[in-house]
Amino acid sequence: MCAFCFLGMAAAIAYKEREQGRLGVIQFLSMEAAAPVQQGFDRLTRKLVGIWESYIMLVNVDRENRELREQIRRLKHEINSYREESLENRRLRELLDFKRRVDTLMIPAEVVGRDPSDWYRSIIIDKGSRSHVRKDMAVVSYEGIVGRVISASPNYAKILLILDRNSAVSAVIQRTRARSILSGTGENYCLLKYVAPSEDVRVGDAVISSGLNGIFPKGLLLGAVVRVDYRPGELFQTIRVAPAVDVYTLEEVMVLLGPPHADPLRITPHAPQITDE
Amino acid sequence: MLLRLPMSKTFLFLAWAALLFILQTSWLGPASGYRTIHIFLIFVCYLGITQEPATGLPAALLLGVLTDTFSGGSFGMFLILYLLAYLVGFSAGKKVYLQSVLYRVGAVLAMDVSFRLLLLNLLRVLEDAPVTDVTRVLPGILATALMSPVCFWVFDASLNRLEMLTHAGRAKPRARG
Numbered sequence: 001m002c003a004f005c006f007l008g009m010a011a012a013i014a015y016k017e018r019e020q021g022r023l024g025v026i027q028f029l030s031m032e033a034a035a036p037v038q039q040g041f042d043r044l045t046r047k048l049v050g051i052w053e054s055y056i057m058l059v060n061v062d063r064e065n066r067e068l069r070e071q072i073r074r075l076k077h078e079i080n081s082y083r084e085e086s087l088e089n090r091r092l093r094e095l096l097d098f099k100r101r102v103d104t105l106m107i108p109a110e111v112v113g114r115d116p117s118d119w120y121r122s123i124i125i126d127k128g129s130r131s132h133v134r135k136d137m138a139v140v141s142y143e144g145i146v147g148r149v150i151s152a153s154p155n156y157a158k159i160l161l162i163l164d165r166n167s168a169v170s171a172v173i174q175r176t177r178a179r180s181i182l183s184g185t186g187e188n189y190c191l192l193k194y195v196a197p198s199e200d201v202r203v204g205d206a207v208i209s210s211g212l213n214g215i216f217p218k219g220l221l222l223g224a225v226v227r228v229d230y231r232p233g234e235l236f237q238t239i240r241v242a243p244a245v246d247v248y249t250l251e252e253v254m255v256l257l258g259p260p261h262a263d264p265l266r267i268t269p270h271a272p273q274i275t276d277e
Numbered sequence: 278m279l280l281r282l283p284m285s286k287t288f289l290f291l292a293w294a295a296l297l298f299i300l301q302t303s304w305l306g307p308a309s310g311y312r313t314i315h316i317f318l319i320f321v322c323y324l325g326i327t328q329e330p331a332t333g334l335p336a337a338l339l340l341g342v343l344t345d346t347f348s349g350g351s352f353g354m355f356l357i358l359y360l361l362a363y364l365v366g367f368s369a370g371k372k373v374y375l376q377s378v379l380y381r382v383g384a385v386l387a388m389d390v391s392f393r394l395l396l397l398n399l400l401r402v403l404e405d406a407p408v409t410d411v412t413r414v415l416p417g418i419l420a421t422a423l424m425s426p427v428c429f430w431v432f433d434a435s436l437n438r439l440e441m442l443t444h445a446g447r448a449k450p451r452a453r454g
Contacts, residue, residue, distance in 0.1 A: 113302055114302045114347075115347060115349060116298060116301045116343065116344050116348060117350070118315070119350065119396060120348045150349060158349065160349050161349075165400075165404070166349065166404060
C-alpha cells in the first residue's frame with residue numbers, strides 16, 4: 001500500500017515537473033552520466049567518419065587527379081595537333097594563293113625524303129610519273145623556287161634543289177634587271193654568276209627567275225643578295241644569294257606541269273587551269 | 278624457326294643499315310653541309326674491320342644503293358665507294374691489329390679522309406665540281422672520328438646481344454613428341 005502511495009506520489013511529481021519543463025532526478029542522473037560518454041563516442045565517431053571521408057576523398061582526389069592529368073595530356077596533344085593543322089592550313093592556303101597567282105598547271109606534293117649524303121642537295125616528293133611529273137619540271141613553293149625534277153618513278157620524284165652544285169637557274173636582279181645565272185654551291189647559299197662590275201648590286205636585292213631556260217616561269221623569287229664582293233681586276237662580281245625557300249624545313253611543294261608562260265606577278269584569282277590531285 | 282648465327286648477323290646489319298639511313302635522312306642529315314657526322318662510313322668501317330663478307334658486305338651495299346637512290350648524284354657512285362671502303366677495312370682488319378678503340382678511331386679517321394678526298398676528286402671529274410677547300414671538310418672528319426667509338430660500342434653491343442640470344446635459343450632442349 002505504501003509502495004503504491006510512493007509510486008503515485010512520484011508519478012504526480014514527475015508529471016508536475018514535466019509540466020514545468022524540468023528533468024526528473026532519474027533522468028537528470030542518467031543524462032549527466034550518459035551524456036559525456038555519448039559526447040565522447042560522438043566525437044570519436046565524427047573523427048572516424050572524418051578520417052574515412054578524408055581517405056575516401058583522397059582516393060577520389062587521387063583518381064580525379066589522374067583523370068585530370070590524363071585529360072590535360074590529351075588536351076595538350078589535341079592543342080598540338082590543332083596547332084600543327086593550323087600551320088599546315090596556313091601553308092596550304094599560301095600554296096593555294098600561289099597557285100592562283102601562277103597561271104600554269106601544277107600539282108601539290110609532299111616532301112618525303114632528303115638527301116642522305118653531304119655532297120648533294122636533293123629531296124624526294126610523293127608524286128611521280130603517274131601524276132604526270134617528268135624530268136626538268138619546276139618545283140616551287142609559295143616562297144619561291146625550290147628546284148627541278150631530275151628523275152621520276154611512278155610514285156616518287158627526285159628534286160635537285162637550287163642549292164646543289166649542279167643547279168643553275170637563269171636569273172634577273174629585280175631592281176636593276178641585270179641578267180645572270182644563279183648557281184648552287186652545295187652550301188647554304190647560292191652564287192650569282194657573270195654579273196659585270198658595272199652592275200649596281202646591293203645587299204637585299206631580290207633575285208627572280210628570268211624565264212629564259214624554259215623550266216622556271218618568269219618572275220618567281222629565287223632569293224635575296226646577302227653579300228657582294230668585287231676585287232679589282234676580276235671580270236665579275238662575287239655575289240652570294242640566300243635562297244628564298246628554306247629547303248631544310250620544306251614540307252609541301254608544287255610541281256609545275258604546264259608551260260611556264262605566265263607572269264606570276266599578275267594576279268589571276270580565278271584561274272581556270274588550276275587542277276588538284 | 279631460329280636462324281643460323283651468320284644469317285642472323287646479316288639481317289642484324291641490314292636492319293642497322295636501314296635504321297642509320299633513316300637517322301641520316303631525318304635527324305643527322307639536313308642543314309649541316311660538309312660538317313655532318315659520316316655515320317654510314319663508321320658503320321661500313323665497322324663491318325669491314327669486324328665482319329666477313331657474307332655478314333658485312335650486304336649491309337654496306339644496301340647503304341650504297343640507298344644513298345645513290347636518294348641523293349642527286351650519278352647512280353652507282355656511293356655503291357662503289359662503300360664497297361671500296363668495306364674492302365679496305367676488311368683487308369686492313371686482317372693485317373693490322375684494330376681491336377683497340379684508339380686504333381679504330383685512327384682507322385675511321387684515315388678512311389674518312391681518303392673517302393672524302395676520293396669523292397671530291399670524283400665529283401670534280403664526273404660533274405666538273407669546283408675544288409673544295411679541304412679545311413671545310415675537317416670538322417666533319419673530326420666529328421666522325423670522335424663519334425666512332427660510341428658507334429662501335431653500340432654495334433658491338435647489339436651483336437653481343439644477338440649472339441647471346443642465338444646461343445640461348447640453341448641451348449634449349451628439344452621438345453619430345
